[in-house]
Amino acid sequence: MRIAMIGSGYVGLVSGACFAQFGHDVVCVDKEEGKIAGLRKGEMPIYEPGLDRMVIDNVRAGRLAFATDLKGAVGNADAVFIAVGTPTRRGDGHADLSYVYAAAAEIADAIRQYTVIVTKSTVPVGTGREVARIIRETQPAAEFDVCSNPEFLREGAAIEDFMRPDRVVIGVETQRARDVMAGVYRPLNLIQTPMVFTNIETAEVTKYAGNAFLATKITFINEIADLCEKVGADVQEVARGIGLDNRIGAKFLHAGPGFGGSCFPKDVRALIKTAQDYDVPMRILEAVEGVNDTRKRAMARKVSAAFAGVLRGKTVAILGLTFKPNTDDMREAPSIPLIMALQDMGAKVRVHDPQGMQQAKQVLSDVTYCDGPYDCVEEADAAVIVTEWEQFRALDFDRLKELMACPVIVDLRNIYRPEDMKQQGFAYTCVGRSSAFQPVAVYVPSGQSTAVAPRG
Numbered sequence: 001m002r003i004a005m006i007g008s009g010y011v012g013l014v015s016g017a018c019f020a021q022f023g024h025d026v027v028c029v030d031k032e033e034g035k036i037a038g039l040r041k042g043e044m045p046i047y048e049p050g051l052d053r054m055v056i057d058n059v060r061a062g063r064l065a066f067a068t069d070l071k072g073a074v075g076n077a078d079a080v081f082i083a084v085g086t087p088t089r090r091g092d093g094h095a096d097l098s099y100v101y102a103a104a105a106e107i108a109d110a111i112r113q114y115t116v117i118v119t120k121s122t123v124p125v126g127t128g129r130e131v132a133r134i135i136r137e138t139q140p141a142a143e144f145d146v147c148s149n150p151e152f153l154r155e156g157a158a159i160e161d162f163m164r165p166d167r168v169v170i171g172v173e174t175q176r177a178r179d180v181m182a183g184v185y186r187p188l189n190l191i192q193t194p195m196v197f198t199n200i201e202t203a204e205v206t207k208y209a210g211n212a213f214l215a216t217k218i219t220f221i222n223e224i225a226d227l228c229e230k231v232g233a234d235v236q237e238v239a240r241g242i243g244l245d246n247r248i249g250a251k252f253l254h255a256g257p258g259f260g261g262s263c264f265p266k267d268v269r270a271l272i273k274t275a276q277d278y279d280v281p282m283r284i285l286e287a288v289e290g291v292n293d294t295r296k297r298a299m300a301r302k303v304s305a306a307f308a309g310v311l312r313g314k315t316v317a318i319l320g321l322t323f324k325p326n327t328d329d330m331r332e333a334p335s336i337p338l339i340m341a342l343q344d345m346g347a348k349v350r351v352h353d354p355q356g357m358q359q360a361k362q363v364l365s366d367v368t369y370c371d372g373p374y375d376c377v378e379e380a381d382a383a384v385i386v387t388e389w390e391q392f393r394a395l396d397f398d399r400l401k402e403l404m405a406c407p408v409i410v411d412l413r414n415i416y417r418p419e420d421m422k423q424q425g426f427a428y429t430c431v432g433r434s435s436a437f438q439p440v441a442v443y444v445p446s447g448q449s450t451a452v453a454p455r456g
């Protein structure tokens, strides 16, 4: 099959490369000339494990090409996927659909034969119909169907998720479009991937409902974590205890600094707004959004608690900036409001992230970028683990203690065990299981902070 992918960002590029891997002929289109020029040279615009290899192999095999010219790519295609961004619209929180609609108008101009136009971007219910209207209006003679095929891949595991998805959701209205889509995903029949064929509205709602549910699960366990801290319970064990119940499931029950990233925050926001337009207030999601927003900044208080609430003049080392490991994506990362809050409290901030430093430079100011975790903690009064990169899971504690001005660790991902950290001589605090530890250092007005042995 011939596929045109409009938008070669995270989703477009991964989807395009994976469709080529399935054996289809794919052209990935993007407006950004620099991105396309880089891709043609084998340079990836994002960090995603395994992506470079897959792109290079499929380009060599002649199945994958890159273009800035949408017309050429769309003219021959059996299916055209719209994979452009749908960020939060400035001012009102709705999804900004201007890129989707602009792409639809361009596609309409370029169609030369029967084509299935597929929205892969996450779009509010009703967008598929609007795309169809735009195409009909722009080119009344165009022979086409629209389809909704939302994407569920996770950054950091995107290739695996695309090649072995839990399910594929396809909203279509005609048998002809259904046949084309069945052909696009035929290779997944071999691994018996469930295909959910439904109508367009259902497919659109399914994507938002999925993300909103996962965001709710995270927020729920975060609030349970707060309670655990107050009452001497351990949220990790609570999560295990409830997660073993098949009705609940163990995933997305990791307490932490709040959800971020390119999808959950904006999709929760957009679903709330859509529902309001239909006079169906989503009170649970409104609470999820509010709780999550305040949480990220509130994490700074965990750091200041180590110094009796006073961070002025202290140096804080931030380990991990991206919203999750194995990506360089900084969109709505919890590290951003956390760092701003620390700076507001008067702290100097040093940062390190294995992949996200370039992206971080566009959103953070007044921070010192460091080459590695040990460089980052040098002379720091506290180190905060914000992203659970593999590199931070087995830090050399003796080296840390030697380098740090004060052996204080705030572990927002619960990657270490409080007992071990105590034994290593760290003043340590984490999320939802800090009952064993009280404020971890005393502030001495001379400006020196003294770590005290944590009280167990």
Ligand SMILES: NC(=O)c1ccc[n+]([C@@H]2O[C@H](COP(=O)([O-])OP(=O)(O)OC[C@H]3O[C@@H](n4cnc5c(N)ncnc54)[C@H](O)[C@@H]3O)[C@@H](O)[C@H]2O)c1
Binding pocket: 006, 007, 008, 009, 010, 011, 012, 029, 030, 031, 032, 035, 070, 083, 084, 085, 086, 099, 102, 103, 106, 120, 121, 122, 123, 151, 152, 153, 154, 155, 262, 263
């Ligand atoms: N990132 C994820 O993990 C993820 C997962 C599932 C779904 N989604 C959804 O997929 C969509 C795309 O997300 P993303 O993270 O890949 O976005 P992105 O910002 O990384 O990429 C979008 C790309 O589209 C290009 N573009 C915009 N208008 C264009 C046009 N008219 N012609 C050609 N190119 C155009 C931009 O230059 C950009 O490179 C969003 O709706 C998002 O919600 C994202």
